[in-house]
Amino acid sequence: MNALKNPTKKVDRKPFTEFFKLLEFGNLEAEATDALNDMVHACTETGKTGELTIKIKLKPIGGKAGQVELDSDVKVKLPQPVRSKTLMFATPDNNLQRENPRQQTLDGLKTPAQEAEEQHTLRTAPKTDEKGTDKTLRSAIH
Structure with a gap:
């Protein structure tokens, strides 16, 4: 079996970050941003390692029409603090x-x-009368 060779020149390939901007439907960019921020916080607080995985599935549909279906997922493994x-x-x-x-x-x-x-x-608190005087103290004086 021959390996597939991508005919697209490197200069014609769009950056991966452009792909994130196209995915408005799944909100992948916002999800990944939040997960990364949470992971940075947890790692710096615990001194332990975290892991962030972005999974993208692409499925061609409709034959040679060029239409593809995308499925994406963001998973983060946050380090847990040491319990006493x-x-x-x-x-x-x-x-x-x-x-x-x-x-x-x-x-x-x-x-x-x-x-x-x-x-x-x-x-x-001690009970007080209308003037704010401690009733227990006043009754002891009188």
Whole structure:
């Protein structure tokens, strides 16, 4: 089988970027631009490698009339940030928890879970009268 030789001279070939401008229907240029921008951001933030693939399928239709059907796709593989690891303990009931269930507790010491719970608990402001005076303070004075 002989290899096909393209008869178009190199000087007569349109740049690939011109092809993007012709593809208004599939919005390939905008899709590729967004994917490239997302990939640059993810790679510079994580220090890892990303990959961008532009796939173009061309199918001749209608015999020798020169009509072709194009199908395009943009795929991007973004690097994922490194997730931190958490040390946990298995309970006798096969659940996981942050504290060692076999370790004795000391009175007055709080576990990380208890400390976090207290930090997220809403506190109420002191009640004030119409003048903005703290009622609890006023009742203590009188």
